[in-house]
Structures are given as C-alpha cells and as structure tokens.
Amino acid sequence: MTTDNHSTLFSPLTIASPDGTGLTLRNRTILSPMCQYAVDQQDGVATDWHLQHYGAMAAGGFGMLTVESTGVCPVGRISPRDLGMYTDEQTASHRHLVSFIHAQGAAAAIQLNHAGGRGSGRPWLPGLHTGSASKEDGGWHTVGMTSESVMEGYEPTMALDNAGIKQIVASFAQAAQRADAAGYDAVQIHAAHGYLLHESLSPLVNTRTDEYGGSTENRSRFICEVVDAVRAVWPDSKPLGIRISATDWVEDGLNIATTSSLMRNLVDNHGVTWVDVSSGGLANTPLQPSGPGFHAILGAQMKEALAGNNATVSVVGGVSSPEQAETMLRTHQVDAVSIGRAAMRNPHWPAMAAGKLGVAKENIPAAPQYWRAQW
Numbered sequence: 001m002t003t004d005n006h007s008t009l010f011s012p013l014t015i016a017s018p019d020g021t022g023l024t025l026r027n028r029t030i031l032s033p034m035c036q037y038a039v040d041q042q043d044g045v046a047t048d049w050h051l052q053h054y055g056a057m058a059a060g061g062f063g064m065l066t067v068e069s070t071g072v073c074p075v076g077r078i079s080p081r082d083l084g085m086y087t088d089e090q091t092a093s094h095r096h097l098v099s100f101i102h103a104q105g106a107a108a109a110i111q112l113n114h115a116g117g118r119g120s121g122r123p124w125l126p127g128l129h130t131g132s133a134s135k136e137d138g139g140w141h142t143v144g145m146t147s148e149s150v151m152e153g154y155e156p157t158m159a160l161d162n163a164g165i166k167q168i169v170a171s172f173a174q175a176a177q178r179a180d181a182a183g184y185d186a187v188q189i190h191a192a193h194g195y196l197l198h199e200s201l202s203p204l205v206n207t208r209t210d211e212y213g214g215s216t217e218n219r220s221r222f223i224c225e226v227v228d229a230v231r232a233v234w235p236d237s238k239p240l241g242i243r244i245s246a247t248d249w250v251e252d253g254l255n256i257a258t259t260s261s262l263m264r265n266l267v268d269n270h271g272v273t274w275v276d277v278s279s280g281g282l283a284n285t286p287l288q289p290s291g292p293g294f295h296a297i298l299g300a301q302m303k304e305a306l307a308g309n310n311a312t313v314s315v316v317g318g319v320s321s322p323e324q325a326e327t328m329l330r331t332h333q334v335d336a337v338s339i340g341r342a343a344m345r346n347p348h349w350p351a352m353a354a355g356k357l358g359v360a361k362e363n364i365p366a367a368p369q370y371w372r373a374q375w
C-alpha cells in the first residue's frame with residue numbers, strides 16, 4: 001500500500017522494538033481491547049464469536065487490533081466468560097484468531113491482565129457492571145493487594161502475600177510466551193481500570209506496608225517486575241506496551257505527573273515502547289470526563305512527558321469522528337488512536353474514516369471483497 005500524504009491517520013506507524021526492527025502498522029487506528037464475555041465453557045478458549053468480532057475489525061481496516069483483556073491465570077480473568085492464556089487449548093484458539101487477523105493485513109496485540117479484586121465479575125449481564133459471579137456461574141474468591149473490597153460493589157478479596165505476587169509475575173511471563181507462540185505481534189500489559197496492577201499502583205487502595213506498598217517506588221514495584229519478566233521472554237523484535245490509568249480523578253489518587261514519570265522510567269529503563277493512555281477505574285467520581293476525545297489532553301501530556309524517545313503514545317476515549325482523530329494526530333497530541341465503542345457500532349470504522357478523509361480509493365484499508373462498498 002502506498003502512503004497517502006493527505007491523511008496522517010492513514011499513514012503507517014512503526015512501534016519500536018528493542019532490536020530496532022519495530023512493528024509497522026498500515027495506519028494509526030488501533031482497536032481498543034474490549035471483553036466479549038463470549039467464551040462457551042468457562043475454559044478461556046476463543047470461540048466463533050471472537051473470530052467474527054476480530055475478523056470484521058481486521059477486514060474493516062484497523063492498523064492493529066488489541067485483543068481483549070485475557071487472563072494470565074484462572075483467577076486473573078475479569079469474568080468466567082473471559083479469554084485466558086494459560087492452557088494449550090487457549091493458545092491454539094488464539095493462534096487461529098491471529099492468523100485470520102494477519103490475513104486481513106492487520107497486526108495483532110493481546111492485552112494480558114490479572115483482574116485482582118475486580119475479577120469474578122458478571123459484566124455480560126446488561127446494566128450490571130459490578131458484583132461477583134456466583135459459584136454456579138463459575139465465580140471465585142478474588143485476590144488483591146489488601147483484603148478490602150477494591151471498589152464499591154465488589155466483594156472483599158484475599159490479600160496476596162509476597163509469594164503470591166511473585167507467582168502472578170511468573171504467570172504474566174508464561175502468558176507472554178504463549179502469546180508469542182500464538183503469533184501475536186505485541187503484548188499490552190493491563191495496568192488500568194482498577195485491575196490488579198492499577199490497584200497496586202494507586203495510593204487510593206494500596207495500603208500495604210511491605211515493599212509493594214507505601215512510597216510511589218514501592219507501589220510501582222509490581223508493575224516493573226511484570227514488565228521485566230515479560231520483556232525477558234518476549235522477543236526483542238516485538239513491541240511491549242502498557243495501558244495505564246493516567247489519573248484516578250480523585251485527590252490523593254494517581255495523577256498524570258506520577259503516571260507519566262513511571263511511564264518514562266518503563267520506556268527508558270524497562271523496554272516498553274507503547275503507552276496506551278486511559279484513566280479511572282477505582283473510584284466513581286463526577287470528575288471522570290466523557291464526550292468526544294475525552295482523554296486527548298492526558299494523551300498529549302503523556303506524549304510530552306515521553307518526548308525525546310521513540311515510544312508510541314496512543315489514547316483511548318470517545319474517539320469516533322475521523323476529523324477529530326486526524327486533528328489529534330496532525331497536532332502531534334498522540335501517535336495513534338485507540339477506538340472502542342465506535343468500532344462496535346461500525347467494525348469498518350477505519351475504511352469509513354479513510355473514505356471521509358479523502359484517502360485515495362486504492363489506499364482505503366478495506367477488504368478486497370468490500371471494495372465496491374463505495375467508501
């Protein structure tokens with residue numbers, strides 16, 4: 001595909017990797033990870049639903065798809081119906097998915113997660129975003145940094161001891177090895193939205209007094225250990241990313257100054273080359289914004305904090321207008337946009353956006369089967 005000079009959104013993007021090869025995406029649209037709760041047997045294995053869901057997005061022209069939050073161990077899943085990356089059968093099902101995504105010209109990233117105290121959920125029920133799944137529904141007693149409920153509406157957890165934390169670090173590394181075997185091009189570590197790694201970082205909920213609690217350095221330890229363990233087994237030719245809640249939107253919680261300084265450290269010293277900026281997840285607060293491009297300012301602040309190195313910064317949140325996405329990129333607020341709900345409404349969002357932005361017909365990233373759709 002030739003580069004179309006008229007659109008930055010539809011120009012290629014290379015996400016750096018430690019060995020210098022990098023991963024080049026056909027454009028700067030990234031599918032945001034979105035749990036589908038579509039596993040059949042609570043076995044974490046991808047189903048036909050995942051194939052059609054990600055298949056449509058890949059055929060719709062995304063530069064890269066981030067496959068939804070995938071548990072690094074059974075109690076790391078957000079719900080009993082989530083994908084996992086801890087059995088051979090799961091790995092094989094991901095391989096099938098990745099191969100179809102690649103065949104459509106898109107790159108494939110996977111979001112690896114431990115849901116901590118927000119695990120064992122039942123978010124597939126319309127309107128019910130909190131609360132625990134019953135034992136009959138496959139639920140479990142969750143683990144967390146403390147024994148307190150991580151957020152209103154969630155059950156108290158079992159506090160992880162030091163050995164439990166080390167075990168989870170090892171699970172992330174094993175899941176990354178499986179992700180490599182499945183053919184994924186990039187890993188995104190989930191450190192946002194109130195799940196275990198965000199919980200460990202946030203002073204709002206991490207009240208531990210050992211080396212994983214207290215100072216910012218101590219609260220960053222778990223994330224740094226996970227990043228190091230994954231980077232050690234993840235091929236040098238492949239990018240490692242992280243999704244961060246840049247702020248808790250609560251006084252005394254995380255703020256952009258703390259999170260951008262941690263990201264700078266991860267980029268400078270731990271081999272992270274892609275930072276995906278989101279926010280919130282630990283507190284219900286009216287300060288949490290919404291609306292078009294609602295995280296754009298945080299993305300721009302993160303990019304400024306990471307200036308001078310070659311890390312890719314993407315931002316998620318309310319991006320649905322092609323013109324707005326184009327402006328965010330042209331004004332260098334971010335390097336790429338992550339798109340969630342707009343992609344559920346229209347899996348062919350990139351092809352549609354390319355048409356709207358006047359990209360030359362031959363450069364519109366539509367599947368050949370759909371060329372006559374008049375983008």
Ligand SMILES: Cc1cc2nc3c(=O)[nH]c(=O)nc-3n(C[C@H](O)[C@H](O)[C@H](O)COP(=O)(O)O)c2cc1C
Pocket residue numbers: 032033034035036068069111190192193243278316317318319338339340341342
């Ligand atoms: C159905 C659904 C599932 C989601 N699952 C995940 C997930 O697995 N991991 C994650 O980091 N965010 C998840 N999110 C959040 C989205 O990735 C995204 O950050 C959020 O929807 C805001 O972006 P948007 O305005 O483009 O939708 C989910 C959102 C929705 C609507």
